[in-house]
């Protein structure tokens with residue numbers, strides 16, 4: 001099964017994923033999005049982790065998914081592994097947000113809903129794009145490989161190999177980041 | 190599709206097949222491009238930042254310093270205008286420096302003495318009893334003052350109609366010195382200086398006018414003095430102007446200082462002989478971009494193509510040397526050249542390219558260095574790899590060029606009156622300057638040529654420069670025969686004068702010729718530039734220089750259609766000023782319209798409106 005896999009150690013905090021996520025969920029699907037009556041919001045957010053490292057955070061599409069189970073109106077459903085919100089059924093009760101262990105559920109007005117009331121607003125795995133054989137918008141935006149789309153186990157294997165190759169026999173971590181970037185990271189403190 | 194032209198498409202395919210990376214591949218690798226930057230919402234002006242404003246309203250709405258979207262967008266635009274104006278103006282200054290030495294160095298003399306004297310008089314220099322060399326040196330000194338900070342206004346701004354100058358005076362946007370406005374713009378956009386977006390935009394107008402009526406205009410005028418004022422002539426264009434059996438030298442960049450010297454050298458008999466000894470039938474020259482326009486306008490040197498052709502020209506396998514000066518030269522050409530025998534030669538101390546060969550030209554040594562470049566091309570000719578040669582099997586397209594304002598007036602029989610009569614009678618509805626670059630985000634030359642065709646169909650006379658001019662020429666619109674594609678009125682005028690419906694005004698600094706022509710027209714009729722049935726368009730623009738050009742057109746009272754959205758859409762305020770409010774100040778404004786058909790409709794409607802107001 002294909003899915004978005006996050007490698008936070010590669011994130012440089014550019015926030016392009018946020019931008020493109022919002023645009024991908026707009027009506028115009030381009031930069032005119034910011035002038036729409038109900039401008040879209042990102043469904044992925046980038047925050048500072050410890051030591052100012054960037055940390056991209058989005059719905060993990062859990063299985064079983066606490067949000068889905070907590071939702072009293074069955075507004076949250078799953079299709080092909082993607083946990084998403086049916087905006088017409090959401091009653092804005094906040095149960096999903098309360099039970100989400102990763103705090104990635106927000107409430108915003110979604111242009112797709114007829115009544116202009118806030119609804120549960122979270123990553124929908126770019127379900128529409130994926131149906132059209134496109135990769136999720138955030139993955140397309142991320143130029144450093146912090147967000148990848150593909151078969152979970154294959155991507156994890158790739159990462160496993162990458163991590164393995166960075167360890168010397170005495171378990172001293174050999175940095176995989178380019179020298180200049182490493183120096184910057186150190187200086188930045 | 191990457192281009193509308195067969196020659197381009199064939200070389201793209203050829204290079205694609207062997208895996209050579211081109212501009213379109215690199216664009217794809219960059220996509221999606223940064224949304225913050227595309228909207229103008231990122232700021233790198235200090236190290237409290239970098240900062241970006243979240244246009245969706247959730248994240249930060251202010252930079253660390255407190256600058257909001259309006260300030261950040263205005264500042265970013267301002268820096269682009271400053272860079273564009275600086276580029277044209279530095280090019281102009283290089284010419285002025287040569288002017289001061291003309292006649293005393295081998296490569297450069299005064300070719301148009303009349304124009305030299307006219308300009309000198311305009312600058313208040315007494316030309317009686319002085320030698321040409323003396324006048325040139327005095328004019329150069331006077332022009333250099335225009336670059337400095339001692340004056341209250343640059344000299345050539347006085348070419349604008351009286352009413353226009355009053356408007357600028359009231360807005361406080363008369364440029365005092367070409368460099369001064371650029372420097373002040375850099376100062377104002379430093380953190381904590383000008384934080385009033387409207388005030389920043391006004392300085393954009395002033396800086397751009399220092400380009401249009403300053404740096405660019407000086408560049409054009411001094412080029413005419415040094416290399417001759419262009420006169421109508423014919424030539425050819427496209428990649429088939431390269432010749433398999435000859436040594437090919439590609440002239441790329443902007444300033445005629447280098448290209449003209451190379452043209453002179455390539456015509457020397459001893460060097461032609463040397464080429465023949467090397468097995469070539471002769472030495473062939475072909476231009477690219479604006480320096481190509483310069484030598485095309487004055488010497489009829491064939492044109493290989495415009496901006497997006499620069500990598501492809503090397504892909505023919507017969508480009509022996511690409512000699513460049515500065516501006517719009519993609520660093521990528523050095524990489525493409527590595528796959529061939531081609532030598533990329535840089536010539537300016539301020540524009541060196543990693544891994545390219547550097548042969549530095551100075552006013553004093555240009556003559557010898559040009560010979561060196563030609564000799565290098567002959568050497569490289571011998572090293573061609575036969576297997577890699579493929580000149581697209583198309584026919585070079587004929588074109589007519591050389592329409593300086595002086596040449597137009599001459600073609601009209603000595604005054605602008607016949608043109609004014611044609612405009613008044615409605616045979617010519619209006620005049621549009623189609624200018625600017627190529628951009629890989631637009632199918633190459635599609636928008637330029639669609640716009641031009643549609644405008645002439647509507648009896649609008651088109652004058653074009655830069656890459657837009659190359660585009661129009663390449664589809665045959667620059668031959669007198671193209672008049673049959675024009676509306677009846679324009680067609681008759683063109684046929685009676687034997688001119689094409691699209692007049693080649695030159696390179697990008699030659700957009701100043703458009704200003705001169707419009708100012709003269711307005712003065713002759715007794716109105717302001719903004720009253721004229723005229724407009725500008727930059728349908729495929731990419732560069733900061735194009736922003737400066739568009740801005741001085743708007744400052745001069747013209748409607749300017751941009752085919753590629755500039756990075757200003759992050760600020761509703763800035764958009765509102767540039768596409769709406771500025772009209773009440775200068776009479777001009779920007780319109781962003783990527784669809785060329787619709788852009789033409791907008792322009793035609795604007796022209797009709799202006800005609801109605803003039804009562805014609």
Ligand code: SF4
Pocket residue numbers: 058059060061062065066067068083099100101102103104105122
């Ligand atoms: S919203 Fe939270 S609980 Fe629901 S699937 Fe996503 S991460 Fe899991």
Ligand code: SF4
Pocket residue numbers: 004020021022024042043044058122123124125126127136137138139
């Ligand atoms: S997968 Fe789609 S919806 Fe989810 S964070 Fe990425 S772009 Fe947003």
Ligand code: SF4
Pocket residue numbers: 010011012013014015016017018046054056141142143144145146147
């Ligand atoms: S696009 Fe990639 S690198 Fe940039 S913030 Fe998002 S996850 Fe991080």
Ligand code: SF4
Pocket residue numbers: 232233234235236237238239240251252253254255256261379380381
């Ligand atoms: S000038 Fe202001 S907005 Fe720009 S980087 Fe500095 S703090 Fe950020």
